[in-house]
Amino acid sequence: MNKSKLKSFAASMRRDLMDAVRAKADYILSHDIDELPPKFYDHRDKIATLAKLVQTTGKEEVVERIAYIWFNRLIALRFMDAALINEIAVVSPIERQSLPQLYNEVRAGHVPEGYTFDRTKFFDLIDGKIQSSDPENEAYAMLFIAACNAWHEHLPFMFEKIADYTELLIPDDLLGAASLRARVVDALEAEDCQDVEVIGWLYQFYIGEKKDAAMAKKGKYNTSEIPAVTQLFTPDWIVRYLVENSLGRIWMASRPNSKLRESMRYYVEHDDATTPITVSSVEELTLLDPCCGSGHMLTYAYDLLEKIYEEEGYPKSDIPGLILTHNLYGCDLDERAASLAAFALTMKARLSHRRFFRKSVRPNIVELLPYDDDRFANIKDLGSLIRLKPSTAKLDEGVFAYSNREFTLQERILGGDFHCVVTNPPYMGGKGMNTVLADFVKKQYPDSKADLFACFIERSLDLTKSGGYAAAVTMHSWMFLSSYEALRVKLLENHQIDTLVHLGARAFEEIGGEVVQTVAFVLQRGNK
Structure with a gap:
């Protein structure tokens, strides 16, 4: 390419x-x-x-x-x-x-x-x-x-x-x-x-000039600019590292004799590894990307899950539908990105099984929408940082632009409880946040409010089952700066670092040179 x-x-x-x-x-x-x-x-x-x-x-x-x-x-x-x-x-x-x-x-x-x-x-x-x-x-x-x-x-x-x-x-x-x-x-x-990954690259390049223009201006970003300025396509090897050491680790714990290890080049085995949560069948295993962009994390997770299903002896014709129905979830603020992620997963499924379209299966990907529901107020500014409160409200068919399926799926995603959450979260410091976003993170994420990526470290753990894994690539500042001290204490006291790779300044070099100092890591959620 x-x-x-x-x-x-x-x-x-x-x-x-x-x-x-x-x-x-x-x-x-x-x-x-x-x-x-x-x-x-x-x-x-x-x-x-x-x-x-x-x-x-x-x-x-x-x-x-x-x-x-x-x-x-x-x-x-x-x-x-x-x-x-x-x-x-x-x-x-x-x-x-x-x-x-x-x-x-x-x-x-x-x-x-x-x-x-x-x-x-x-x-x-x-x-x-x-x-x-x-x-x-x-x-x-x-x-x-x-x-x-x-x-x-x-x-x-x-x-x-x-x-x-x-x-x-x-x-x-x-x-x-x-x-x-x-x-x-x-x-x-x-x-x-x-490889359907090319569609994601094209979108990243397509919005590049709009992103540059927004970032060049002074002041805060408006709601329509947030998707462009916070999206960054993740290099392939980082995606593999994150997925293999979260989803892959859970499966290896569930099936110690699995040959999946042979397919995971970036899987880290170490003596002091955490004790992963396990599943009894592959259909139970769930992975969410709460800032999915065009779906790079999800498409590699698809590849890994396909190998697991094949190893478990499932008919090849059933595997694509099972993966899209049971295993993979994603959401994004950006309508375009969510559409591309859904397209990418569907193309993966169709290329795996020629008759896939006869099954009428759709990916579990949603554009985050307000739906005239107070629980989703300002969601176009806040995205999946919203911690969803339980509700018994029903959505009548045809009331909104989207069907019951999308509404229910948004509730499911924001309600959390996934085996692993894997993401490249948005980066935005307080100076770029509009009033709605800044006020929200100050109140809801006081220990990580300095940047959106840090808020999403906390949120990813919220969305993960106890014993499950939250994996991300972020700026490395949360490990050192005093403004993140409370976050570090919270992480170390309540959760565990399973594996971490300090990448430095050139991890994203293939998409435009030195971007930010980065770190990729996998955290295991504790019981709190």
Whole structure:
């Protein structure tokens, strides 16, 4: 994976997509509908919705959101093309052709099952029977939207139904040699798509300029900036160290003769090891990432769990569904990151079992939402730092934007009681915290309030079962500074350090040089 190439590509795609969406929105909103081309005549309500949204939330916020939607879909479909998950490639051409395979196949009369679009209009466009300034691109846009909608059933977190103002702002050129689609195919090579981790890297690079701009300004971060400024993709070996010495350690204690040890390069065996909590079956074993980002911790945990299930003799066709149903959980403030984490786990499952989509299994990943519930007040500022109080409240189907499943899953996650909690928590000192966040951590996390990462050390232990493991990579300052003395005392008196690696300044060098002085560690929760 050429990360330098992908970084340059993602940054330029963000700029170009935003320019294209902004220009198209300006064009549509600056003309009466009767002055627009005929293709807009059936979209009066969508144009009115777009105009209202721009007025209420601001044009740049709308542009940012829509640009990312198209980026997300383009890279997801390209990954699925390269991984041969799409029966007919949606954005990619076949060898020695330049146009997407889907366009050529439908033009020849071969329409994939489940694709819904106006076929008469499609053929009238390419046959010149409908007036259009660019009939081929207009026709392909219909297919692209149909492909996205066809995947909604199995991947709703990635492919929401496109039947609103979003459709108006699809890029005009998707077929040209220099089109945004062609650039995605060129940048995201087939070899890159051997591992779904590439999607997480692309998101990290995509938000890079927004993150830099937010961090360069003086003062506190607003709510919308918190996800960008606190996300940092974790190097692979650190992920492996954390997962192997938490989830892996519990399994080795549960099955001392397991051959899993042979697969764990970063597993630390030592004479004074803690006595791990044990499970009677792999289906009991649970792992949570409370700041999951695009799911790097979870996807490696998936790999390890797959080996465990295979060793235990489970049918291979059952394993992906069992892992996603019973073992792995994640949440994030950022809708985009949560969607990518769910996508990554689903792709893991689908690549493990070709018929996985027949099982209707969805990952236990949620975007943290307020749900008009006082227990979740200010959750977009506080995230999973909220300690959930028990409640008997019921959520009626259809009351909120999400189903009972997401609400119940959010309760389950914030209620804790996992065998292991593994994360790369957000880093943010008190100077960057807005008033809501600063006041909350002062009250709820007085021993770790100086930085969010320290608050999450405490919170990770809260979420862990007694005897279970909380594993994290953080800044190393909690080990030395006087402002964390009370936290150190609390950790040493109530919990136990199982293993710790002091990494120094260059642990994150592969994503941009010296970032922060870091330490990776695994704590075993005590009985308090």
